[in-house]
Amino acid sequence: MRKITLKLLTELPQKYITTGLILVIILYIYGILGSYFIMDLNLLDSIYYATITMATVGYGDYIPTTGVEKIFATTLALSGVALLAYVFNVILSTFQERMILYSKGARKMKSIERMEDYYIICGYGRVGKVVFKELTERNQNVIIIDKDEKITEKIEDSSSVVVLNKDATDNDLISKLAGEKCRSVILCTGDDVINIFIVLTIRETNPNAWIVTRSSKSENVSRLKKAGANKVISPEVIGGQGLYYESARPHLLSITVKHDLEGIFPEFKLISKHGCTLENIQYHLPGIETPFIREIKKKDYVDGENYKNYLNSNDDKREALENLYKTVNHIHTHVISGPDNSTFDELIKDLEKIETVIGINLTHAQIAEITKKEMESKITQ
Incomplete structure (x- = not known):
């Protein structure tokens, strides 16, 4: 705590410190000169009298008697009180502000430590x-x-x-x-x-x-x-x-799979279970390298449930999606972001249990070749 206090005090705005010092010096010079010429004291006693009067100590060893002396002593004492009040107020106010900022900064760093x-x-x-x-x-x-x-x-x-x-x-x-x-x-x-x-x-x-x-x-x-x-x-x-x-590239997974419309929701449930986010789905038209991409950006399973209910209550939308799946021969790619690669390994193992995983991080050209062969094989049959 001692180090913190010292640091805060040494970081007070320079302009406030400079202003306070200048005012103290001016008032001190005024007190010395007044004591020397008005109070008729020698130099050493003038310094002493100016000091105790500014500090409002007043030992009573030098008492002003004339009107001019009393006016001088009064102005010096009041100015000393006002100046000291100003200086201490500046220091305390600034110190308090910096303490608040320091406390706020400390709380922020604690929050980061908990992340x-x-x-x-x-x-x-x-x-x-x-x-x-x-x-x-x-x-x-x-x-x-x-x-x-x-x-x-x-x-x-x-x-x-x-x-x-x-x-x-x-x-x-x-x-x-x-x-x-x-x-x-x-x-x-x-x-x-x-x-x-x-x-x-x-x-x-x-x-x-x-x-x-x-x-x-x-x-x-x-x-x-x-x-x-x-x-x-x-x-x-x-x-x-x-x-x-x-x-996010170190923790971004591109997985190409094959399943029908009913496989959407078990798949999304697994993605959500592993704390991953489904960024987009890429539908690969047979033999065409550039896929049709749908932005998803969903993580919570509730979103999947809502979409499932939406399809169940809108037959035309469900039919359109089924036709899209048939067009791409049920082959599509999920781009998934997640916390780390070990999570992806577990996710891939779980997905392989419920659907066909064609490949991981395949290029568009590789997928186009796969869909082309799939379509040729289907025609042959």
Whole structure:
């Protein structure tokens, strides 16, 4: 506690300290000169009298007798009281503010310590907001680092979201946060120099950290990669959503399966059970490389139940979906995000028990070849 108090006091705004010292010096000079010329004291006694009068001690060894002396003593005493009150008020007020900020910061760090896994977003600008939206839609833990309090003031801290209004280039801060519990560091600042510096800082202490960064200028892409970034993205090309997908790449699974319409809900139940999120479904038309993609972004099994009830009460929608499944010969790909690769291993084992798993992380070209052969085989039969 002693160290904390000393640190807070030494960090008081310089302008307040300077103003207080200047006022004390001016009043002290006034007291000495007045004591010397008005009270007719020698220099040493003038210093002594000015000191005890400003401090309102008043031992009574020097008593003003004339009107001028009394006016001088009164103004010196009142000014001393007012000045001391001002100085102490400034110190105490600032100290209290800093204590509140320190306490708030300590609570934030405690929240981070309780997080099991989290993403770090450095820079909450236009791109950072999109990345944050993508993460929160998937119920991910997020730490936002941006020194501008105004642009983050609408974000409420919670058990899964913590805002740190600090400088991301602070070595101790980013190095500490980008440890084992950090899934990915996403650099969204528009300054490539700052991004390079942060990448280098992280790499010094966290060689295994997964770092995804934006690059405002194409010529800096290679520099950011050399600095240690795993992925360098141009937001103008793929946007904030792409930054999220790249940040989740170590824990993103693409699994190509084959099942009929009734297999949707048992499949989604398993995905939900393992704490994963179904990002999208890709339907592969026979022999065509580019699939038809449906965005899903669902994690809770309740969503699956709601969709099942929707199909059961809308025959035309169910028929349309059945026709789509028949068109693609029931072959489609799920893109799933999850907490780690070991979870994916368990999920794949469970899915293999209820449906045909054709392949993992296949390219569109590979899937197009598979669907082409499937269709040829069906025609032959």
